[in-house]
Amino acid sequence: MTRPNLPSEGGCRCGQVRFAISAPPMLTMACHCTGCQAMSSSAYSLSAAFPATGFEVTQGEPVIGGLHGATRHYFCPHCMSWMFTRPEGMDDFVNVRATLLDDTSWFSPFIETFTDEMLPWATTGAAHSFATFPPYEAYDRLIAEYAAAP
Numbered sequence: 005m006t007r008p009n010l011p012s013e014g015g016c017r018c019g020q021v022r023f024a025i026s027a028p029p030m031l032t033m034a035c036h037c038t039g040c041q042a043m044s045s046s047a048y049s050l051s052a053a054f055p056a057t058g059f060e061v062t063q064g065e066p067v068i069g070g071l072h073g074a075t076r077h078y079f080c081p082h083c084m085s086w087m088f089t090r091p092e093g094m095d096d097f098v099n100v101r102a103t104l105l106d107d108t109s110w111f112s113p114f115i116e117t118f119t120d121e122m123l124p125w126a127t128t129g130a131a132h133s134f135a136t137f138p139p140y141e142a143y144d145r146l147i148a149e150y151a152a153a154p
Contacts, residue, residue, distance in 0.1 A: 006110040013062070014105035016080035016087055020064045023087070025105070027058025030097060030147050034113035034130055036122035043070050043077065043086050044101075047126035050113060051089070052102045059088070059098040114150045 007028055015022040029052040040049035066087055070077035074092035079085060089099040102111045116122075116130040117137050132138075138146060 008105065008107060008110045012105055012107060014100070015063070016083050016085035016104065018080060018083035018085070020082045021061065021066050021080040021085075021087060022063035023100070024060050024062050025054055025058060025100070026060070027055045029054055029150075031143075031150050032102065032111060032114045033099075034116040034128040035118055036116060036126060037118035038121050039071075040118075041121075041123075047123045048116070048128065049086075050102045050111070051099045052105075052111065053097045053099050056090075056096055056098050059100065114153070115146060 008025065010026060010028065012025040013022060014025070031053045033051050033053070034048045035051070036048045041047060043049065064080065066078035067081045068076050069079035069084065070086065076090045077086060078088050078090070080087060085101075085104065087101055087104055091097075091099060102108060105111070113128045113130040115132040115134065115138065116128045117134050119133050120135040132146065
């Protein structure tokens with residue numbers, strides 16, 4: 005498993021909103037939930053969880069879109085690219101849409117979630133699959149296993 009060269013940058017489709025990553029990902033994911041299918045207009049969304057202290061918006065002002073509750077999905081106000089998510093109650097990381105990074109050559113999903121909602125032909129090659137989200141107590145093990153992967 006490869007890792008991104010740091011620091012790394014990314015941005016929305018039109019380039020008006022840019023961000024920087026200065027810490028390695030904690031976990032990489034594919035989510036098959038119908039919400040992610042709808043927001044990504046695809047079979048699943050791809051993301052990488054980065055420590056919040058290693059993520060910074062460097063240009064532009066993203067706006068909240070998608071869900072408008074405690075879990076906040078951020079979009080470019082111009083091209084409406086779904087850029088990152090700050091999940092409810094988890095302020096220590098940011099879930100970045102991995103395909104918006106300038107260099108995606110290192111990315112592959114380590115876990116996949118909501119396989120109970122996946123399209124029957126959608127495969128990811130993830131090492132771990134979960135019918136919904138992993139149990140909360142599994143995250144420490146998954147993060148440690150991802151960090152230890154070659």
